[in-house]
Amino acid sequence: MLPRIELLGITKRFPGVLANDAISFAVQPGEIHALLGENGAGKSTLVKIIYGVLQADSGQITFDGREAQVGSPREARALGIGMVFQHFSLFEAMTVLENIALGMDHPPARRQLEAEVRRVLDSYNLALDPHRDVHTLSVGERQRIEIVRALLQKPKLLIMDEPTSVLTPQEVEELFKTLRQLASEGCSILYISHKLEEIKALCDRATIMRGGRVVATCDPAKETARSMAEMMIGGNLKDIEGRDGRTVGQVRFTVENLSVPGEPPFGTSLNDISFEVSAGEIFGIAGVAGNGQNELLAALSGEQRRGMRGRIVIDGRDITDTGVTGRRRAGLSSVPEERNGHAAVPGMSLAENAILSARTRKALAAKGLLRRSAAREFASSVISAFSVKATGARGMAGSLSGGNLQKYVMGREIMQEPAVLLVAQPTWGVDAGAASFIRQAMVDLAASGSAIVLISQDLDELLALSDRIAVINEGHLSAAMDIATVSIEELGLLMGGVHGKKKPASAAPAEGITHHGA
């Protein structure tokens, strides 16, 4: 049988990096093929070459046995290649149907398009109302728009780029059903991910990339998640130490009935959020992206206090009415999700970035003047303690890789010995080595008696690190649950917006469809 697509010696060089170094592999018709690798391994570059966004410097692509020149995404679609990107390109204020029409090269008449869309929705059992406005949809539903868009072109090869990073466990199951059905009809799927358990559950074969090269091809069913991870990073994974047998002390951080109105037009309002975290405890907050995580972090750190109600107490001190600097002085540190431009200024040196958040607790400024040598010293100590790969305290934050900058930011906050550390997505887009280092650092900080609030979309990370966990959905925080007794199904339902245990599981997707028609 001819392979659906075969890559031969694909090479792509960017100034200073060899992003793809003679990549060769093939995907068979009807095969679900995983492309696995860390950030920076060259997956995105390769996929962009296949989809015609980038051109290879050398090498050859054969599609259904014929040599193919993919000069643009339009040519790729004409060949029968569809792609669902990680970041959706949707207009919030328009309907599903309008968005689908906008994404097509030659959209048919409206009524005909709607009929086609409904046929695709029916034949793949996708729950989606074509007339809903996009801003009312969940992330899973938005992804379905992109999938429908791709399926309308009747692709022979569908590329899925990190499709599950924003989905609840139930939505992931739904997606997998669709993909399996597609594959059984002969469509090949190139599935890009670094989530190993999913790849084991879904994929027939996996190509593993590291440093721009293919390092292995394997059958995921026959491998363990750990063995694939080790192929991916090219070394042994370190276990997190000191996770078990932690002792939890007295309450250090209390949030009572916190409510904050959302920023118009699409911001999430926080609604009556209460929780407390004790010394030595890691309190996990799970949830699908965009359910109020950023708003919660901004309200707790003091960056957004407009219209805030409720009470925030740290070590018995009420800090509700203090700003960012006052809260830092009281012992609150925070690490927002976005490194570049939020937790750090890319265009400034690491020493200046130390001044940004550590100037009060580490006395890096006095009487209105910067203490630049003290800042350099502190930055250097962070660099060495957190093994940050950087040219030194004078190096620009923007010149660091994602993982190294995240290690620096985490180190900067942790070395201020905070009473309470708030962290959002600490290992987002970070290589596995840096991620395990960061997780270990959080565990160590908790062991030293700090209270940690960990906001993450990565359930595996939350389950591995937290002592208790709660779920945030549309600005509401669920009751906290003990990590030892909680089930993934329960978390998934809460993430999908089903509150209380009595409702049937099927209520979640059904709610979405009936809304408009009824």
Place this chain on the structure above:
Amino acid sequence: MVLRLEARREPSTLMVFASPAIAVVTTLVVGAALFTLLGYDGIGAVMKIFVEPLFNPYRWQDLLVKAAPLAMIALGLSIGFRANVWNIGAEGQYVVGGLAGTGVALLTYEMSGYWILPAMILAGILGGMAYAAVPAVLKTRFSVNEILSSLMLNYVALQLLYYLTRGPWKDPEGFNFPQTVLFTDWQTLPKVVPGTLIHLGVPIAGVLALVIWFLVVRTVAGFQMRVFGMAPMAARYGGFQESRTVWTAMLIGGGLAGLAGVLEAAGPFGQMTPGFPTGYGYTAIIVAFLGRLHPFGILMAALVLALTYVGGESAQTAIRLPSAAVGVFQAMMLFFLLAADVLVRYRVVNRTTARSQRVSSEPATRNTERAA
């Protein structure tokens, strides 16, 4: 040959310094061509405006006197521009600063004492600040775009100037000319080099450059400005408040524009007249950017733009260039600077050669791969 822009991996430090030079040279070349096409002696105009004053020692003092207010205003504006606070109202703040100083001068006309000049200067600074406070209030309270509000206030300041010099402040013995009385010796800026035009404002501009440099590089307030300009989210994360940044930027910008105004009034003018505003407030925007918002760069840029004022005057008389020509040259300079700044983040590559290189290197890489 097809020229194409390609993103650099890092901003080029060389280009940060080279682009102002490229802008000046391009302005000279294009300016010469433009005025030749318009039927003037283009090359002569460029020589007259940009070269001749440099070789005439008598004009050097003119340069310094024109550069001083430009530098002062630009130094103040650069603080705001670093923080993305776009104060376009320096012209109005300059006028109001001059008017405030004149007001003190008229009140103390009959008096004598060393305190009078400092009182005028203080009034000038406060006047500029007060006028800049209007857009600051509008911005922080009602989110009114400061570009529009500060720009429109320039015209209000002009009308205020016309009203005062033609009305209540008109010199009763001035043959009905719309201007105030001449200031007394106590109210006039002393010369620092006797026998020249060089007044106290020139060394003040130099000292201010040092002060602003210190403020930007060494103080928390300056740090705050820079962070706000580069990453507003990070500034909030760092505990800095936006409204405070806007206020600091507007007050420093307005204060220095006001200072420049009162020094001009008490120096070269020696009175207040409707001809007081000469566009320094607008030209200073070009100075700030040509000087890369850096205090010492601004001093250099102020001298370059002062050339256009000094040379422009002689070009008008010598080769009958229209007075608008100076504005054309100044605008071209900003235009080409902004264009040349593309080269800081991008470089020009020749597409055809790049492609042929790629083709020729292809077999080579294949071979090495096989060898490996």
